[in-house]
Each structure stands twice: as C-alpha cells, then as structure tokens.
Amino acid sequence: KPDTLVTLERMMNVFKDYYEGTEYDLRKNITVKGDSGKMVISPLANPFMSVDELRLHKVNGGWHHLGERNIAVRFTMYGTVIQCRDWLPDEIGGVLWFALDNVASSVYVPIYCSVTDVASTYKTDGRRTGFSRDAAWWAFNRLGTLSAQRWGTFRKELDKTWIPFQQKLLVNQATIEKQALDLYNPKKPAKTIKLLTDYSMEWCNKAVNAAWDLGDYIWTKYDGYW
Template sequence: MAFKEKSFSACTSVLVGKKASIDGSIMIARNEDAKTAWPKHFKVYPHVEHNNKQLFISPDNGFSMELPQTSGRYTATPEWTNEYGIFAEDGFNEYGVAMSATESAYANERVLGVDPLISTGIGEEAMITVTLPYIHSAREGVKYLGQIVEEKGASESNGILFADQSEAWYMEIATGHHWVAQRIPDDSYAVVANQLAIQEIDFTDKNNFLHSTGIVDFVSINKLNPATDSFNFRKIFGTQDLSDEIYSTPRVWYGQKYLNPEIIQGPMSEELPFIRKANRLISREDVEFILGSHFQGTEYDPIGQGLTDLKHKFRPISLAKTQESHILQIRPSLPTEIAGIQWLAMGVTAQSLFVPFYATINDTPESYKKGEATYSADSAYWKYKLLGILVDSNYLEFGPKLKAMQKEVRIELNRRVHEIDKLLQEDINLTPENKVEFITKKSNENAFYAIKKVEELTAQLITEATAFSPLDFKTDANL
C-alpha cells in the first residue's frame, strides 16, 4: 500500500446533460494534461472474441485482472509508448458508450489514513483498457469500475466520466476502496478541476447516485464526517487547502463564470457547486471555449493585460502541458450508429482544432498513429504542436491569424458534419459494412482537411517569422 504524493500534472473536465445543450446532445469532455512534449496517438481497437479469458497486467504498477473473452471495438488515445502505462484516456465503444478517464483528484489524510491507496490497485493508465470494451451503458460502466476498485483497490484518487444516449455520469474514486458517482441532471452541467467535486449524496436515490459498498458505515465508524446532518462527499473525502484555491477552484470558477456570468463568485472559493444550470442552452462550441480558455476577459489571463503577479496567479484551463483534448458528443435524436462523435484536438487546446470522428469508425489516419518523444513531421500531434510553438514565439502578431484559421475550420467542419448526417440518413441502400467504411472515410477526410489548414498556416508563419530575427538590420538605401 502506498500514498501518492500530490502532483500538479492534471486535467479539466466538463459534463453537459441533454436538456442543458442547444441540440439535445449529451457531452462529456476533458483536457488531458501531463507534459509539454509527450505525443498521443488515436487508434481503433477491433472487436475480438478470445477463446479464453485474458489476463491484463499493468506495465505501470503491476495491477492485474482477468478480462472477459469478448472485447468490444473501441476508440482511444493511448500514449506513444506504454513504458509507463497505456493511458488510453478517452473513446467510444461499439455499444455507444463514451468514457473519459481520468480527472486526477486528491483525498485528505484523514480518510487515506483509514483506507490507504493500494500501490498495485487500478490507476488511470489502465481504466479505459479494462473497462470501456466490456460495458453496455454509462451506469453499467460506473458499477463495473466500482466493483474493480472494491475488489482490487485503487492506486490513485480519480474522477471518471461516462455517457450513453440516455445519461451522463461522473464517478469519483477517493480512497483505496471507496467511491461515489452522480448522474448529471439532464438540465445541468458540471466543470471539474482536480478536486473531489461531488457534494451531497442521497443514498435513497438509486437513479441518480451510486456508491461503494459500506461507505456510510466506513464514514460513521471511523468518525470522518465533519457534519452532523448531511453526507457531503467533497467535505468528508476531499481537500480544501491553498493549493486547491490556486490550482483547481479558479478553473471551475471560470467555467461557471462563462456559463453563468450573472452569478457572482470568487475564483478561490471552496464553496463552488458541483452542479449548475446555465443561463442559456450550451453548445459544443461553448465546451470548446471552456477547454481552450485561459481566463480571457479577466486580469488573470497569462497573455492578457493584467499585472504580472495576477497574470500568473492561477493555473489556466488550457496550458502548454495539454497532450490532447476531447469532447465526446452523443446526439440522442439520431440513430445509434451515427449518434456519437469524438471531437479530438491534438496538443494545446487553445492552439488546436477539434476534429470530428464518428464513433463507429474502423480506422484512423496514419498521422494520428505516429509520433514519438522527439519531433517528427509525419505525426498529427507534432503538426499541431509545431503550429502552437510558432504562435507562442510571436503571440501578438500570430495569435489573430490562428484565431481566424480556427474559426474558418470550425465553420467548415460543422458544415461537413451536417452533410454527413444527412447523407447517412437519406441513403437507405447503404449496408452496415458500407456505412462504417463511409463514416471512416468521411471522418478521416475531416482530419486531412484540418491538418492541411494547419500546415498552410504553419508555412505562412515560418515565412513571416524570418523577419523577426534579432540579426536583422535595416540598411539605409543611401549607403
């Protein structure tokens, strides 16, 4: 057993219920943040029928478990190397279930002293791999992973996002064996940033809350609840310290400020609610903005006009350590085979493009399966990172050009999604196999188009950057 020290390499998540969104979509989304140069790949893992049960052994910490013989097809964004673990992170399975894992969180010393984290328990790197291929609904996903935690233990405190065509769930693993999960109300949203976020638990409401076996007795017997008349998971299991107020709560504050500007709250408040109802219907573009945000319009924007101390006081949502960002969108009004879209942005969210890949694809572009620790021009991850590095070098000059390109591409990709949806619903002669091929072809074309625009802007910025050399000299024409 081991207690993992608090680290500040982490993520930001957004969840949106179907009645809270502008088009009836359910959305679960997250920035995956770890290192400034650590490529992600995008893959499709095929449906497999094994003759025997398979044994999974984590290359990270030795966590192991038997897996079912039937493994459903699923998409994922694994690391370029599995030396430190797989970290498959996010995707859809063939049953229409979306999963994103994980939002790193931290439990307090009081609860960890009673139920410590397990060094060989399940951690972030294994969660998608051992869960997503085997679940048929979001609710089943929570129960399936919860059982693993109770039987095998957890090596980390984490938040996990699940969704299907009916509902979205947010699950939090706090200690070695205890967890809770809350269904996101259809008319609400949540923004989460590296804290245990779930608050009041209604143990009588089985439709909207799930939890580990014996959690009430665990808290009662060990006298862990600071309240006498409620069960607030965040207050019992979570942390409330200065690092939270600098690193975590400001991101939740900004997401809520964007969707509820009429509500006055402080960025360092420890009382920000987990669930909110926005003052308008939420679009996918709103979620994109939040994931790519860095306190725009406030004195805390690191590339804004505020005082130096304030510009770097809080950790922004989008930052250089983002490896990829995803929005897993499910449109309940559409047929299952075209309902899910995995919007994927490689590299730094604020400087990237969300490309739509339909959930039923059977392959991804070659450039999305390439890229190692050192830059290579054939990798989608590195193509997006290169553009961001160029923009960083002359942000005032190049930033507006990036924004103009992002707007142009967003419009075109939205148009393409509408066109693909229409074609798939109108062509009744497409066989299931032909549909998958068509969806894969069109999704990959979306990626090729976005990369082409990235390469065009990259070439333009490289050319223009030649004029910014400190070795340049303006010659007097009369000399």
C-alpha cells in the same frame, strides 16, 4: 430552465479559454505603450509562459509564481468534446471531437465512434519518437510553440485559418449525418460506417495539412521581423 443552451461550439470555446480580459489573464501586467499612447498588452506576452518566463515577468496569482491555471495550457497532449445522442443510431450518434496539443492553437476534428480506421498521421507516434512530419501531433505542437512566441500577433493568423475551418465542420455535420442516415440499414450498416470513416479521415488529413502550412507560413512571414 437554463438561461441558454450549451452548444457544441460553446464547449469547444470554453476549452480554448485562458481568461482573456479578466483579472486572471496572465498577460495583464505585461504591457507596452501602444500607437495611441495608451498602455496595451505586449504582443510578446502570451498566456502559455514557461516557469522561467512567469518568474521573469513577476507573474503572481492563485498558483503564486505560476500565476493562474488556464483552461487551455501549453502542455496539453489532446483535448476532446464528446457528443452522445441516443436518438440517432449508435454508428452516427457518437462523435469524438478531437484536438491535438494546446487547444487554443488547435482545431477540433470529428471522429465518429463507428469508424474502422483513422488518418495515418493520427496513428504515428509523436513525442516519444522525435520530430516527424508523419505525425499529426507534431504539426499542432510546432504550431502552438511558434504561436506562443508572439501570441498577440500570431493568434490573428490562427484565427484566420481555424475559425472558418471549425465553422465549416460544424455546418457540415448536419449534411454528412443526413447522408449517413439515408444509407443506414441496422442489419447492414457497412455503407454508413464507410461514409463516416472516409469523412473523418478526410478532415483529419485536412486539419494536419493546414497546421503544417500555417506553421510554415508563420515561420517564413515573421522570421527575423517580429
């Protein structure tokens, strides 16, 4: 018997982890004197440093000058947590929770396995075709890149937006799936499929808009005053 059950939220948090507060935290030796006079991790220290930054700060670890390999990394294209629940109809039981770019600065949105479409920004090619406000990937990549410049400060801005956003989606899941079950007809599942398609598209769009807005906010609030 397990000590505790593995929840969906816990799985998401595992993939966001970078060993904060442990001996494997890449930032642990990048310190400054805090307001109390004690040495604290610098707000400029970030767990997603480039190779040049790792060498500059003489980071050493399991990968030698590359430090440690975090779970969450800056070069992630996307992350997934997949729910497969055989006690529900197939149209409802399979959910792909999908996060773009570095999941430590991103959010997971639900895409049900039965959807017939996804938000247009998730269909727009990102990295290979250059920066575009029409591509969801760039919304999250820009946000992640900005956040890493002063992680100790900007992560607080991320948390203020993404923690309640993620919680709302987790809480909403039971409600939307009850609605989907109430509509469900195994011979004619079209109404259920439309409901879940619309729901997934709605929250994908909300996530992308929030990522753009948060990036704009950080850029504007902290420009020149880091």
